[in-house]
Amino acid sequence: MAEQIGDRDGTKVNVKLLQRKRALGAGFASVIVLMGFTNWTSYQNAKQLIESTNQSKQTYEVIKSLANIFSTMTVAESGRRGYVFLSDHAEYLRYQEAVKAIVPKMQLLQQQIDTNSEQIAQFNQLKQLLDRRIILLEQSIQLHQKQPNDRTTQAEITEQSIQLREQIVLVMNQMQAEEEQRLQQWLNQSQTSIRSRYLIEFLISLSSLAIFLGFALLLYYQYAQRQQAEKLRSTLLQEKELSELKVKFFSMVSHEFRTPLSVILGSAQLMRDNEASWTKERQQKNLERIQSSAKLMKQMLSDILTLTRAEAGKLEFNPQPIDLEAFCLNLVEEIQLSMRSSHPVQIISQGSQRHVLLDEKLLYSILSNLLCNAIKYSSSTSLIELLLDCQPGQTILQIKDNGLGIAPADRSQIFEAFYRGQNSISVSGSGLGLAVVKQCVDRHQGNITIDSIEDKGTTFTVTLPHVGARSPHPPNA
Incomplete structure (x- = not known):
């Protein structure tokens, strides 16, 4: 009886040990499966974050291209005005260089935008407006070369050019707003992915500490990968802010140019209409207003040119x-x-x-x-x-x-x-x-x-x- 009881007790112990081993095996297998699943999910999240970052970079490139096109068009306009109203041949050369630069920048923008019908339609509208404005600028140049004293027609061309610029700005703002909305969506997805990765990596850490320390190396690699993606995302945000500052700056410069140009055009018109009735003193005063406004524009252009040359490493020192x-x-x-x-x-x-x-x-x-x-x-x-x-x-x-x-x-x-x-x-x-x-x-x-x-x-x-x-x-x- 004692032997039978001992056998039964031994059998029970063996059964419990076997059950524990099976439970441990099942638990170990479950942990391995969980670790494999969490590692796979973490990899997918990291991959998704990198893809989202690349999409953000693409969106930034579109916004940057829009800003470059607008700034180049502004340079062309200022060069045209400098040539027409100041007879500065250097301004004419600057105008020609800016007009030539618009075509490759538009081609680059066309490659960067999405292929959906709405963006293609906006791009075509922008291209048509730019072509019309370039034609107007060329008409102004040709008119100045043939009839340099025809200020009335030049004023009309300038007004038409300003209207086209406002339409161009409207289309660009629409395109930029859509790109910024898409960028914000991508950034929100990146934030969600980052939060998910934090949770997943916490589970991986617990599982790795329970099994072996070898997974710590994998966690470190994943952490470094996440930091790199976050750093890239932060850089893209900073570049986006810089792009917005540039667009704002060129809009401000266009506004600042309008006042002295209006003074120049208005004063020239008054002098032409009242040349016979005005005294020399009044004519001289009007000329001084024109000269003062022209010097203000020249100083602003000089400052922009100095900064541009300095950034390009071509600021001369003599x-x-x-x-x-x-x-x-x-x-x-x-x-x-x-x-x-x-x-x-x-x-x-x-x-x-x-x-x-x-x-x-x-x-x-x-x-x-x-x-x-x-x-x-x-x-x-x-x-x-x-x-x-x-x-x-x-x-x-x-x-x-x-x-x-x-x-x-x-x-x-x-x-x-x-x-x-x-x-x-x-x-x-x-x-x-x-x-x-x-x-x-x-x-x-x-x-x-x-x-x-x-x-x-x-x-x-x-x-x-x-x-x-x-x-x-x-x-x-």
Whole structure:
């Protein structure tokens, strides 16, 4: 009986052990299946995230192409106006280059857009509008070459061109809005995939710790893959914001050009209609208005060209001997005349040298932008000081005003293109002046510092080393 009981107990134990082994085996198999399933799902999510990121990149490329087409069309229009109204042949060459560049950019956009009928229809509409506007611009060029004094027809062509530009902007905004909506959908899908991956990878971690530590390497690989995708997504968002800033900037430039162009056209029309009845004094005053508006447009175009050349590494540097004090006297007089400013500007000359080796064009951009800002952002009766300190190895230029000042929060970005301080929104401007100054100072291998107190004034100090005191191979040479 005892042996039978022992056999039965042993059999029961063996059965329990067998059941436990089977349970462990089944559990182990279940864990393996779960790990395989979670790994497969994680891989699919990662693959989906990468595909969504690629789609986001494609959407960004479409938005970028739209911005490039708009900016190129704006350059063509400004080149046409510069040639027609200023008779500047360089502007005509710039117009031709811009028109030639539109065709490949439209071809690139056609390759990037979806093949659905709505986008194709919008693309065809955009192409037709651009073709019509280019024809108008060419008619304006030909009219100027044949009848340079026919301002009435030129004004009509300009008005038609403006209407076409507004239609083009409307179509582009529609295309961009659809692309941005698609981009937002893709980004939302990416967020959902990321959340799913967090949950799946948590289950994988628990399973891996319960089985063996080898799966930790796989988790690390998947984590790195996710980080790379998130980094790419963040980069795409930043590029999207930059694209929007560019579109906004070119719209702002077009708006800024409209005012001086209207002054030029209106003044020219008045002079033509009232040439016999106007006195010489009144004619001279009207000519000064035309010249002032033309100089404003020329300065804006010059700033944009300087930044473009600097970004492309083609900003020229040609140092020549300059009588700095005489240069500054002429510059101050020119600025006060062009801005019709009554600001008192005091020039203080120090140092042991009179002539310095600097690039005259870059120096003009530095001082004109800083002085114009000092005049714009300070009251008409406050004194502006321009200190010139010419030393054997370097030249120090200091512009001091008693105007609005620069907030501490703005100083880290104040030299970025298109950026404007929060307290300067009420004053018109493009946000290009200080960016141009920084590029010109860097081209001299110099440096610029700011000392400013809000509502009390700002002092810019520019230090420019002379040619003999600098490296023989300056950057962007």
